[in-house]
Structure formats: C-alpha cells, structure tokens
Amino acid sequence: MNISLxxxxxxxxxxxxxxxxxxxxxxxxxxxxxxxxxxxxxxESKDISKILQENGTSQLVNLKVNNDEYKVMIREVQNSPVSKQLLHLDFLKVNLKELIKTIVPVRLEGEPEGLKKGGTLQQHIWEVEVECLPDNMPEAMTADVSDLKLDDGISISALTAIAGVEVLTAADNIVATLVPARVGAAEEEVDGEEEGK
Incomplete structure (x- = not known):
C-alpha cells in the first residue's frame, strides 16, 4: 500500500x-x-485524519517535505482529551535496511463451521507486535477460522505466515474462540434474575 502525505x-x-x-x-x-x-x-488535518482512520499508525507513509521525501512511521499522536482534536504528531524516518518493530491489526477470515450449530465467534486479540523490514510491513496478520467448531479456539501460532515477518506476540495467546450461543444467553438470564432481586 502506498500512502503519501x-x-x-x-x-x-x-x-x-x-x-x-x-x-x-x-x-x-x-x-x-x-x-x-x-x-x-x-x-493538513484532513489528510492525516484520513490516514489515521483508514490505516492507524502501523503503515509506512511517504512524507513529502518540499523537495525531500522520507519513509516514515507515525510514532506518536497527541489528541485533546476533551475534543479529541489532533494536537501534534511525531514521524520517525526509518532505515529501509533495518528491522523495525510495530503493531499491526489481526483480521479473521472465513466462516466457522460451528456457526451453523449456533456458535458465536469471539475475537480476543485485535493486534499483534511484529518485526520486519519496513518494506515488508503487512497491513494485517490474518487468521483463518473456517475450521473452528464449537468450543474450538485459534492461537497466534495459527496466523497465516508472511515471508520476512516475525510475530513477536506469544504464540500460545488465543486470538479467537467459537463458543455455544446458549452460554451468552444463559449469562444474560442470570444477570436479569440478579437485577430483579
């Protein structure tokens, strides 16, 4: 993805x-x-706001300053605690030959088998830390949940591998689980009974 600013x-x-x-x-x-x-x-506020909304801070940006152009990462974003207005940004120029660590989103792909049996897919991890060369930075790490049955889970180790990208988040962390829908309904019923007491 080519992002310019x-x-x-x-x-x-x-x-x-x-x-x-x-x-x-x-x-x-x-x-x-x-x-x-x-x-x-x-x-420009509208330009950087669009980049943050669509890509977060995990992607490389081609920062154009007069006649110079830098490959940068957004390292710090300061917002007003009241209005949430953007106040200040830090850009780090990266060395394309040096490994960098960054956070990228996790996306689930496929439709679990267990959904047809009344299961509910729950995602527990939404982003992971990776290490790679800047030009190899992925937009996201993906997990195929198509084979999940009821009471199954998928861990970090099952994320689809990408050449040149090492996932640093612990491999045994659970990314997503498929739980019986009745569990959620039972919890709601209990909560309702307790509120009625």
Missing part, C-alpha cells in the same frame, strides 16, 4: 501555534531519524 516546514513553535494551526486546518508535527535533523512541520 504532504508536509510544510514551519519555523516557529509556541503556545499559540496549535490554535493558529487548527484555525488553518493544519496540525503541527515533527520528523526525526538517525540521519536527519529534527524538522518542524505542518500537515
């Missing part, structure tokens, strides 16, 4: 910066890395 160099920082930037539809940011000096930037 344009940025503008900013010269100043200070208390009034965020308010001024917000009024102009921009978010202050900084890019840093091993072989570059820290650069203060602005990015």
């Amino acid at each position: 344009n940025a503008q160099v900013r010269e100043h920082k200070g208390k009034g910066l965020r308010n001024k930037a917000a009024s102009e539809g921009k978010v202050p940011a900084v890019v840093y890395g091993q072989d570059i000096d820290n650069q203060l930037l602005f990015v």
Whole structure:
C-alpha cells in the first residue's frame, strides 16, 4: 500500500501555534531519524485524519517535505482529551535496511463451521507486535477460522505466515474462540434474575 502525505516546514513553535494551526486546518508535527535533523512541520488535518482512520499508525507513509521525501512511521499522536482534536504528531524516518518493530491489526477470515450449530465467534486479540523490514510491513496478520467448531479456539501460532515477518506476540495467546450461543444467553438470564432481586 502506498500512502503519501504532504508536509510544510514551519519555523516557529509556541503556545499559540496549535490554535493558529487548527484555525488553518493544519496540525503541527515533527520528523526525526538517525540521519536527519529534527524538522518542524505542518500537515493538513484532513489528510492525516484520513490516514489515521483508514490505516492507524502501523503503515509506512511517504512524507513529502518540499523537495525531500522520507519513509516514515507515525510514532506518536497527541489528541485533546476533551475534543479529541489532533494536537501534534511525531514521524520517525526509518532505515529501509533495518528491522523495525510495530503493531499491526489481526483480521479473521472465513466462516466457522460451528456457526451453523449456533456458535458465536469471539475475537480476543485485535493486534499483534511484529518485526520486519519496513518494506515488508503487512497491513494485517490474518487468521483463518473456517475450521473452528464449537468450543474450538485459534492461537497466534495459527496466523497465516508472511515471508520476512516475525510475530513477536506469544504464540500460545488465543486470538479467537467459537463458543455455544446458549452460554451468552444463559449469562444474560442470570444477570436479569440478579437485577430483579
């Protein structure tokens, strides 16, 4: 996936910066890395919001600053605790020849056999830590749940392998289980009886 983001160099920082930037539809940011000096930037709020909404912080971004272009990862996102408005971003320039660690989502694929027998699929792990070269970074790790029967589960070790990508999350952690639907119904009935007492 090719994700690009344009940025503008900013010269100043200070208390009034965020308010001024917000009024102009921009978010202050900084890019840093091993072989570059820290650069203060602005990015368009609508552009970075779309990237975060569609991809989170787990994907490489082609950050274009004037005539330069950097492969970066979004390392920190600061939001207002009240309005949730984006306040500031940190971009880390990556070395394409060095392994990096990052968090990627877990996606379930297929329809479990046990669904036809009244089972309910429950996902317990939604993301895992992986290590890979930046260009090998997956959009997600997938788990095929097609063979799950009632009371079955699938663990991290069953995630579909991707060449050049090592999953660092413990292999025995359970990603998803297929439980009898009646268990959930019974729990609701118990809760209802307790509330009525």
